[in-house]
Amino acid sequence: MLKIWGRQSSSNVQSVLWCLDELKLDFERVDAGFTYGLVDSEEFRAMNPNGTVPVLRDGQDSAIWETGAILRYLAAVYGGDGFWPQEPAARAQVDKWAEWAKLNVAGKFTVPIFWQLVRTAPSQQDPVAIEKALKILNKFLKVADEQLGKQAFLAGDCLTLADIQFGHCLYRYFDMDMRRADFVHIERYYGQLTAREAFQKHVMFSYEELRVLD
Ligand SMILES: N[C@@H](CCC(=O)N[C@@H](CS)C(=O)NCC(=O)O)C(=O)O
Numbered sequence: 001m002l003k004i005w006g007r008q009s010s011s012n013v014q015s016v017l018w019c020l021d022e023l024k025l026d027f028e029r030v031d032a033g034f035t036y037g038l039v040d041s042e043e044f045r046a047m048n049p050n051g052t053v054p055v056l057r058d059g060q061d062s063a064i065w066e067t068g069a070i071l072r073y074l075a076a077v078y079g080g081d082g083f084w085p086q087e088p089a090a091r092a093q094v095d096k097w098a099e100w101a102k103l104n105v106a107g108k109f110t111v112p113i114f115w116q117l118v119r120t121a122p123s124q125q126d127p128v129a130i131e132k133a134l135k136i137l138n139k140f141l142k143v144a145d146e147q148l149g150k151q152a153f154l155a156g157d158c159l160t161l162a163d164i165q166f167g168h169c170l171y172r173y174f175d176m177d178m179r180r181a182d183f184v185h186i187e188r189y190y191g192q193l194t195a196r197e198a199f200q201k202h203v204m205f206s207y208e209e210l211r212v213l214d
Pocket of ligand 1: 011065
């Protein structure tokens, strides 16, 4: 059976759990990281020398780490052609959006915005830096908004791996107490994602255990 290590409050873990569930795969999850520990143990470091989550094992000797690699592995082995096309040119159309979302949306949202607003005590937050980070994020969200104005999902008419890499950030983006620009197509898309059981179960998960207070 597929086995994944990682706490449910990790956005990277959430994207893998969401993917596993969309692909209707059975898996076992082991809590790890943050207050759940385990990541500094010898056994865990033998699987992932970085001590980060998620980590996936699918029967092989070597575990897989790096969220993008795990997602691509699951998509290639268990995903259908709509989710992750076999043909390289068609696959690249999905992959470019997946890579783009990981770098430009998850990357420009998680640490500069989510960490500032949730994982930093209010007295230590830097509103100028947050404002600047939002401006940068909005530049990329505008690209997604335009794309989603043309089609239902980021890379076409059905859910693909690109939506997992992009969409998993949106629960926190819409749930957090912050200023949001008016992106009507992203709002429509987010509404669609929140209707999916797998998204509700794995992505719409409380992040309160991460909150730092004064
Ligand atoms: N580039 C890695 C980053 C992994 C990462 O930093 N994971 C965070 C959780 S989102 C982590 O392990 N944090 C330490 C912890 O939870 O103890 C990936 O995409 O998988």
